Amino acid sequence: MRRGGGGSNAGGKTTVEWWTLNLSAPAANQAIDKVIADFQKANPDITIKRTARATDAHKDSLRTALGTSAAPDIYDYWAGPGLGGELVKANASADLTDYYKQYHWDERFSSAALAPVTQYGGYQGVPWKLNGESIYYNKKLFTQAGITDVPKTLDEFTADAKKLKDSGVTPIEFGGTVNWHVMRILDTFLEGRCGSDTFDKLVTKKADWSQESCVTAAFSDLQTWSKDYFNPGFIGINNDESSALFFGGKAAMALEGDWFNRTVVGQKMNPDDVGVFTLPTGTNRLYGFEQAQYISKDSKNKDAAAKFLDYFTSTEVQQQTQGVFAVQSVNKDVKADPAKATSLDKAVDTVFNSTKGLYMNNDQNLSQSETREYWRIQNLVATGGMDPKDAGAQMQKFLSSE
Amino acid sequence: MTKLTDTRFPAQNAAQRSGTRQKKSLVQRIAKGGFIASLPFLAPALAAYIVFVIAPMISAVRLSLYRWSGYNTDPQVFVGFKNYVRLFTQDPVFWTSVQNTVVWVILSILIPTTLGLLMAIALNQPLIGRNLFRSVFYIPGVLAPIAVANMWRWMYNPNYGVFSEISKTLHIGDGSGVTLLSDPKVAIYAVFAAFVWQIAGLNMVLFLAGLQGVSKELLESARLDGANNWQVFKNVTLPALRPTIVIVVVLTIVHSIKVFDLIVGMTGGGPAQSSQVLALWSYTQSFLNHDFGLGNAVATVLLVVTLVLVVPYLIWSAKGADDNR
Numbered sequence: 001m002r003r004g005g006g007g008s009n010a011g012g013k014t015t016v017e018w019w020t021l022n023l024s025a026p027a028a029n030q031a032i033d034k035v036i037a038d039f040q041k042a043n044p045d046i047t048i049k050r051t052a053r054a055t056d057a058h059k060d061s062l063r064t065a066l067g068t069s070a071a072p073d074i075y076d077y078w079a080g081p082g083l084g085g086e087l088v089k090a091n092a093s094a095d096l097t098d099y100y101k102q103y104h105w106d107e108r109f110s111s112a113a114l115a116p117v118t119q120y121g122g123y124q125g126v127p128w129k130l131n132g133e134s135i136y137y138n139k140k141l142f143t144q145a146g147i148t149d150v151p152k153t154l155d156e157f158t159a160d161a162k163k164l165k166d167s168g169v170t171p172i173e174f175g176g177t178v179n180w181h182v183m184r185i186l187d188t189f190l191e192g193r194c195g196s197d198t199f200d201k202l203v204t205k206k207a208d209w210s211q212e213s214c215v216t217a218a219f220s221d222l223q224t225w226s227k228d229y230f231n232p233g234f235i236g237i238n239n240d241e242s243s244a245l246f247f248g249g250k251a252a253m254a255l256e257g258d259w260f261n262r263t264v265v266g267q268k269m270n271p272d273d274v275g276v277f278t279l280p281t282g283t284n285r286l287y288g289f290e291q292a293q294y295i296s297k298d299s300k301n302k303d304a305a306a307k308f309l310d311y312f313t314s315t316e317v318q319q320q321t322q323g324v325f326a327v328q329s330v331n332k333d334v335k336a337d338p339a340k341a342t343s344l345d346k347a348v349d350t351v352f353n354s355t356k357g358l359y360m361n362n363d364q365n366l367s368q369s370e371t372r373e374y375w376r377i378q379n380l381v382a383t384g385g386m387d388p389k390d391a392g393a394q395m396q397k398f399l400s401s402e
Numbered sequence: 403m404t405k406l407t408d409t410r411f412p413a414q415n416a417a418q419r420s421g422t423r424q425k426k427s428l429v430q431r432i433a434k435g436g437f438i439a440s441l442p443f444l445a446p447a448l449a450a451y452i453v454f455v456i457a458p459m460i461s462a463v464r465l466s467l468y469r470w471s472g473y474n475t476d477p478q479v480f481v482g483f484k485n486y487v488r489l490f491t492q493d494p495v496f497w498t499s500v501q502n503t504v505v506w507v508i509l510s511i512l513i514p515t516t517l518g519l520l521m522a523i524a525l526n527q528p529l530i531g532r533n534l535f536r537s538v539f540y541i542p543g544v545l546a547p548i549a550v551a552n553m554w555r556w557m558y559n560p561n562y563g564v565f566s567e568i569s570k571t572l573h574i575g576d577g578s579g580v581t582l583l584s585d586p587k588v589a590i591y592a593v594f595a596a597f598v599w600q601i602a603g604l605n606m607v608l609f610l611a612g613l614q615g616v617s618k619e620l621l622e623s624a625r626l627d628g629a630n631n632w633q634v635f636k637n638v639t640l641p642a643l644r645p646t647i648v649i650v651v652v653l654t655i656v657h658s659i660k661v662f663d664l665i666v667g668m669t670g671g672g673p674a675q676s677s678q679v680l681a682l683w684s685y686t687q688s689f690l691n692h693d694f695g696l697g698n699a700v701a702t703v704l705l706v707v708t709l710v711l712v713v714p715y716l717i718w719s720a721k722g723a724d725d726n727r
Contacts, residue, residue, distance in 0.1 A: 060689070067474030086692060090473040176584070177670055233560025233581030235673040236589075241559065297475070369691040372675075373494065379674035385586050386674075394494070401492040 014304045015047045017072040019061065021291075022052045023325075025262060031324045039311045046304045066092040066296065073299040074309065079116035079125060079290040080364020082371055088120045093294045095122035099306040108313065112358045113330035116290045125292030126309045127330040131257040132288040133184060133361075134351045136264070137275050141169050141252040150277035154192040154221065157280045161229040164252045172225070173251035175242035176235030176382070179375040180363050184255045184287070185225065186378050187362050189218035192281035196359065199283075203365035210396040219381045219388035226382035235383055243267075255279075257288065258327040258352075261344045271344040278351045286355035289364045290330075328352050373398040459705060465698040472694045485699040495675045496700065499683040502590050503659065503707070506597075506679060510658035514598045515650055518605025519643075523635075525606070526613045536610070543604035551667025554596040558583045558668075583669055586676035593668045593677055600664075601657060605650050612646030613639070652715045659708050680704045 023029050029052075036048045051072070053061060058076075065071045066087065077084045087093055100106055100123045106114070113127035137150075142160075145167035151157040161171040174182045191199045194214035201207035202215070209215050226234070231245055245251035247267040254260065264274055279287050293312070295305045311317060318331040323340065327348045336349055363371045377394050380386035386394070466485055470478040489496050525536050542550065557564045560581040568574075582592035616639055624634045662681045665671060671678040671686065678686075680700060688697025 063472050063689075063692070064474075067476075086471065087473070090471055090476040092473060092475045176673060179672070231561075233566075233584045236558060236560055236581055236583035236669075241561070245561070367691075369687075369693055372686070372691060376494065376675045379672060380586070383584065383586055383673055385676075398492075398494060401488065 013045055013047065014301050015049055016074065016301050016304050016308055018048055018050045018074045018076075018293075018305075018308075019058065019072040020050060020052045020076040021058050022054050025324075028324050031321045035312055035317055035321070038317075039308055042311075043307065046308065048308055062087070062092075066090070067298065071296045071298060073296060073301045073305040075294050075296065076128075076291060077125070077294055078364055079127070079292040080360050081119070082364055082366045082368060084116075084125060084292060084294065085120060086367065087294065088124045092297055093124050094297045094299065094302060095124060096126065096295060096306065097122050099123075099302075099310075103306070103310045105310075105313070108315075108332070109330050110332040112286065113290060113332075115358060116360070117292050125294040126313060127290055127292050128309075128313060129291040129326050130288060130328065130330050130358075131259065131290070131326050132286045132328075132348070132352055132355075133255060133257040134276050134278055134287070134348065135172075136246070136254045136256050136260055137277065138246070138249060138252050139273055139275050141167070141249065142275070145169070145252070150275070151280045153280050153282055154189065158221070158224070161225065165229060170231045170245060170251040171229040172253040172255065173231045173242040173245040174234045174255075175237045175239035176379065177238045179379070180361065181239040181242070181255075182222075182226070182230075182234070182382060183362060183375060183378060186218065186222050187359070188255070188279045188281055188287065189221040190215070190362075191279075191283055191285065191287070191359050193217040193221070196283045196285055196357070199359055203362060205399055208396055209399065210393040212392060215392035215395075216389050219377075219391040222378065223381050223384070223388050227384070230382075235379060258348045261327065261342065261348060264344060265342070271342045274344055276344065276347040276351055278355060283359070284355055285357040285359045286352060287359055287361070289361050369402075370399065462698045462701045462705070465694055466702045468695050470694045471692045472688065473692075481695065485695040489696060489699050489703070493696070495678050495683060498675060499678040499680050499700075500703075502678060503680045503704075505590070506594065506661060507655055507658045507711075509594055510597070510601070510654045511651055513594075514602040514605055515647075515654055517598065517602040518650065519609050519647075521602065521606040522609030522613055523639075526610060536606070539603040539606055541603065542600045543607075545600065547600065547663035548667045550596055550600050551664050554593075554599075555583070555668050558592060560584065584673060586673050589669050589673060590677040593664055596668065597658075597661065597664055601654065605654065608646055608650050608653075609643065612643045615646075616642040648715065648718070652712065655711050656708075659704070659711070680707070 020032075023032065032050065036050060040047060062075055062077070066075075071092075077087060079085075084093070096105075105123075105126065109127050110130075113130050117123055117125045117127055135150075141164065145160075145163040147160050147163055151160050164171040172185075174185070176182050190202070194202065194212060198207055198212060198214060202209060202212065231242060231251055234242060242251075243254060243256075243263070246254040247264075247269055256263075261271070264271055278284075281287075293309050295302055295309075299305060313331055315331055315333045318329040318334045322329055322334055322336060323345065327345055328334075328336070336345070338346075341349070362374055366374055374395060377386065377391050381388055381391050465478075467480060467482060468478040469481045469485070470476065521539055525532055525539075529535070556562070558566075558581075560566050565582065583589050620638050620642075621634060624638050629637065660681050661679055662685070665677055665679055665682050669677045671682050681704060684697050684700035684704060686697075687700055688694045691697070
């Protein structure tokens, strides 16, 4: 099969193939179309051909195309070791160190945004979207339950959940069929019980899951919460079905990312009735994940692709699209416009600004097969099928067998 | 006579005559029938079969001996039987998927087959609205499995589903509604219920067709001899249905071994991989875990299991065809 993928280069005009994930919000798609149109107007010798796909179709297309002549010049992917990292490992992504020097990208992006693309050595990908996750809560239900302040520690968090349950509402909603939804709270318990250093060692396999007592503590928290504080039958429904409980005022909390701001408004909830607080892990790190734009290793149009990514992540463009893709831009010079921001946007902005560093969702940290085993153990513990004391040993057994 | 022939057909045409004899021979062989004769007619189907069935099977078996992530940029590394060793000794889900597949096959042979037979016998009687009932029972069989999965998933929804509402109304359990798909011990059976709903009508149609072939004379003479309903069924109807039963059982086994869509649509193999089956686990390992070696090892195990179950049927049917010649 012929190597050297990407768009064409004919008659002095370069076509850059750009594969992205679907953006559900119409405003986001319009913003991307405008970025492309403006770039092409300024660079008439370059055409950007964008192909957007749903998550699984995007993954399938990349798997079959990378390394062949059908590969795109630029592809959009999550930056964690379990996803973007697997493509780096598979030799599909180009090291962009020279372009980082040429365009001074090191100075453009925040340290949190740069960390995921520099973790493999060199510069793999260009950051474009950093999403942070936190607890969204229904202010009225909190007041009804007698909660006057948001929790700062995991123990306070659990105590508040009990108050909410006693007041007759479901404390927090989760949809278990998608696995990654429940995973968010398990990751939170791991970060909170183990601390940042041990959490990082666990997910990079530098610590033994079976030897760390904090792992058992985290899984015990998960079992307590799933039994007492999750919506009944959570494991048999998906996240959209469970989110309906939050929008309908039946559940008091949702663990969601900053994209939830738009969803809350779309679901006809008043953003002023919804509050946001940082996950009370005590480590002061932001919980989230990043998407980056990667240039294919075999692309024939790397220069044109880099030129477009430079434009896309520039302060000018990022300022124009601020708040459309994520609450905060990866470009550290971009500031939110207070006039356009809702109370919810401001609250999420506070969460971003009050945290330092990032701990990523574990489906980003772990490989795909490790993630699936992590989910299996998580769901067994959550449904009472496994003693939390055995969870760490089970996970370690799988990691050791690889 | 020979001389005359030699005079009429000069020596230089001997080779042509030989060719003619060969052509005649081929024509004769085609006219006579047999494998060679049928080859030109079989060729298009055979080519498609080789390209789309045999070659992928061989490729799957070959890939099961390699370590490969599925990316063209990643080289395939030969690892021998390591994938099988890992599958049999270290994969925490493989044996669950084997157990579920076996349970699914056994239950499929027992429940939807029996149900289909009972419905066929009932709807073979002169009832009012018989055709309507036949259509109603058959309709689930023509629906796409993923549509059936969606429908049943909503029926099982713990917040809005019909089963949950019924259990709340009847005060079953703790009053929070039944959560069948949420219980790792029950989930696979909850999915199986949807399978029964879909497949029983299909079996009914096959049994109905079989029942039309039961000799009315034999049935009447059995009744004249004083046989009751059960005796007529056991000694006349059932033996006459034997070929249909074999077909239904084999089709059910094939359907149940490759069950995929319903599980994906209803549980995705969960919770905690408790409703995982071999076909879905093979897909999961290859396309979601990006471990094509392990995924194809699962596919090869599934192939062997299928062959063990289906080859006896093929031998039996081939023998039956020979006997009928």
